[in-house]
Each structure stands twice: as structure tokens, then as C-alpha cells.
Amino acid sequence: MIDEILPAAVMSAESFGDEPDAWLFPEERAALGEVGEARRREYTTVRHCARRALGGLGLPPAPLVAGERGAPRWPEGVVGSMTHCAGYRAAATAHRSDVRTLGIDAEPHAPLPDGVLEYIALPEEASDVARLTRHTPEVHWDRLLFCAKEAVYKAWFPATHSWLGFDGAVISPAPDGTLHARVLTPAPPQQVPAPREFTGRWLARDGLVLACVVSPTVPPALD
Ligand SMILES: CC(C)(COP(=O)(O)OP(=O)(O)OC[C@H]1O[C@@H](n2cnc3c(N)ncnc32)[C@H](O)[C@@H]1OP(=O)(O)O)[C@@H](O)C(=O)NCCC(=O)NCCS
Incomplete structure (x- = not known):
């Protein structure tokens, strides 16, 4: 299901339950505690x-332990993201030469608990949620907004090593399954400028909402 919303350069795998033959590397077991x-x-x-x-x-298989602030450490030259929620687990990976950073998130497709939308949404996002709900009421746009924000954070953090709050990016999902994110928070100075925009896609089906965002690899400057 998640492969339907990922670009071709991104490889993914998902599971709708826990897999009896899944195993951990010793360092992953130790890191989990x-x-x-x-x-x-x-x-x-x-x-x-x-x-x-x-x-x-x-x-080949590689251990994936958490690094800084919980972000998984991927093998050299690889970017990726993982998500889990009730009844669903997924991972997505790409070569860094194709994709600079990516984030995925999955949530149960149900309305957010009372008060959460007000906490996570910027004013323009809240009015988009109201408008989109009138237009396409079968989608829980509040949950989709939350899901997309989590995906943006998972893409932002590995590229910048810095926090991004819920008011740090404006997310604009569209009924055609696309979404766009514009980062408002100033990025920390770094050699390769931090991404300011992410493009992505979303999908709501079978009781789940999925979101992914990517930032393309910046081509090297020509001297
Ligand atoms: C870290 C966070 C995004 C995880 O999302 P979640 O919906 O709670 O949980 P999910 O199951 O979807 O994802 C968990 C996985 O995210 C990954 N993850 C955790 N911290 C991460 C980080 N700093 N950067 C990238 N990925 C991270 C891990 O792989 C983790 O799984 P693991 O512990 O088994 O390795 C969330 O808890 C959080 O801190 N959000 C606040 C920041 C935010 O969303 N800002 C909005 C910006 S617009």
C-alpha cells in the first residue's frame, strides 16, 4: 500500500501484523533494552x-539502531524512514544519491482526539482542514494533517539534526492525494542548505492513513 505513494527511487516494505520470523541483530536487541x-x-x-x-x-541486512533523538542510523549512502501504528508497520529506503531525505508515517484513519487539532495546526492549516472536510467528508483531514507533520519531522531531522515543532511547517494536503510542506522555522547553518520544501503523497484506505514526504538530492555545484 505504501509503495503506491512513494517515488520510484524509494524501496519499501510493509506488514499488517507482526511477523513470526522477524529477528534482531544483537546491537538492536541491546539498544531496545x-x-x-x-x-x-x-x-x-x-x-x-x-x-x-x-x-x-x-x-544486505544491516542493524538499524536509534541515533540522535531516536532517528534510525541507516547504512552509509542510504536514507530511510520507519513507522508503526496499530495493525501496520512500514519502512522506506533510498540511495542518498537519489533522495536527500524522506519521511513516512502511518496513523489509524480516525478523527484526532478533541483538542489535538488546535494544538498541532497553524491557522491556515485549520481552515484548510475545515474546507477539505466540507469538500471530501470521508477523509479525516485532521488526522491526515497530523500524519503528514510526523512524516515531515522524520525527513527534516536527519537532514538538519534539529527540532521542528508543529508550527514549524505549513502542510497543504490536496484531495488528489498529493501534499506539499513549506518549512517556516529557520534552518541551522550547515554545508548543504536545509530543505525548505517537501513534496509528498497521502493515502487513506482500510482504516489507515499514510503519508510520505521527500526532498530530492541537491545536485553538486558546477565549478
Ligand atoms: C518522532 C515522531 C515523529 C515519531 O512519530 P510517531 O507517529 O509517534 O511514531 P511512528 O511509529 O510513526 O514512528 C516511530 C519511528 O520514527 C523514527 N524516528 C524516531 N525519532 C526520529 C527522528 N528524530 N528523526 C527521524 N525518525 C525518527 C524511528 O524509526 C521510530 O521507530 P523505532 O523507534 O522503532 O526506530 C514523534 O513522536 C514526534 O516526536 N513528533 C513531534 C515532532 C513533529 O512531529 N513535528 C512536526 C513538524 S511539522
Whole structure:
């Protein structure tokens, strides 16, 4: 399902349940530590998905432990993102030469709890949600907005190593399944300028809403 919204250069794998043959590298087991069964299962299954996605890039299985602020450390030359929610796990990977950074997120396709939209939405996003809800009421646009924001953060952080709050980017989803994100927060100074925009796609089906965003690789400057 997630492959339907990802660009061709991005390899992905997903699972609608936990996989009995999924396994962890010793360093992943150590990094996970003592956790409940539900967390152990989602962590293990999403890494199983990630290794399948790496295989799609022609790469061997590799340990995927959390680095700075929980962002997974991908093999050299690879970018990627992972997500899990009730009944769904997915991972997406690409060669850094094709994609600078990417983020994916999955959420149950249900309205956000009371008060959450007001917390996460900028005024223009809240009015978009109201307008889109009148236009296409079968989509929970509030949940989609949240999902897209999480995907943007997962793409932003590895590219900048900096926090991005819910008011840090304006997300504009469209009924045709596309979305656009414009970052408002000033980016920290860095050698390759931080992405200011992300393009993406979304999909709501079978009780889930999925979002992905990508930023293309910046071509090297010609001297
Ligand atoms: C980190 C965060 C995005 C995770 O999203 P979530 O919907 O709660 O959880 P998901 O299951 O979809 O994703 C969890 C996975 O995200 C990845 N992740 C965690 N921190 C990350 C980071 N800083 N950068 C990139 N990926 C990260 C991990 O792979 C994690 O899975 P793992 O712990 O098994 O490795 C969320 O908890 C958060 O902190 N959000 C606040 C920031 C934000 O959304 N800003 C909006 C910007 S417009």
C-alpha cells in the first residue's frame, strides 16, 4: 500500500501484523533494552520491513539502531524512514544519491482526539482542514494533517539534526492525494542548505492513513 505513494527511487516494505520470523541483530536487541511485548514486536517487525526495503536497493541486512533523538542510523549512502501504528508497520529506503531525505508515517484513519487539532495546526492549516472536510467528508483531514507533520519531522531531522515543532511547517494536503510542506522555522547553518520544501503523497484506505514526504538530492555545484 505504501509503495503506491512513494517515488520510484524509494524501496519499501510493509506488514499488517507482526511477523513470526522477524529477528534482531544483537546491537538492536541491546539498544531496545527492557520493553513491553508490544514495543518489542513493532520494533522487530518494522526492522524486518526495513531489511526487505534495503534488499530492494540491492543491500544486505544491516542493524538499524536509534541515533540522535531516536532517528534510525541507516547504512552509509542510504536514507530511510520507519513507522508503526496499530495493525501496520512500514519502512522506506533510498540511495542518498537519489533522495536527500524522506519521511513516512502511518496513523489509524480516525478523527484526532478533541483538542489535538488546535494544538498541532497553524491557522491556515485549520481552515484548510475545515474546507477539505466540507469538500471530501470521508477523509479525516485532521488526522491526515497530523500524519503528514510526523512524516515531515522524520525527513527534516536527519537532514538538519534539529527540532521542528508543529508550527514549524505549513502542510497543504490536496484531495488528489498529493501534499506539499513549506518549512517556516529557520534552518541551522550547515554545508548543504536545509530543505525548505517537501513534496509528498497521502493515502487513506482500510482504516489507515499514510503519508510520505521527500526532498530530492541537491545536485553538486558546477565549478
Ligand atoms: C518522532 C515522531 C515523529 C515519531 O512519530 P510517531 O507517529 O509517534 O511514531 P511512528 O511509529 O510513526 O514512528 C516511530 C519511528 O520514527 C523514527 N524516528 C524516531 N525519532 C526520529 C527522528 N528524530 N528523526 C527521524 N525518525 C525518527 C524511528 O524509526 C521510530 O521507530 P523505532 O523507534 O522503532 O526506530 C514523534 O513522536 C514526534 O516526536 N513528533 C513531534 C515532532 C513533529 O512531529 N513535528 C512536526 C513538524 S511539522
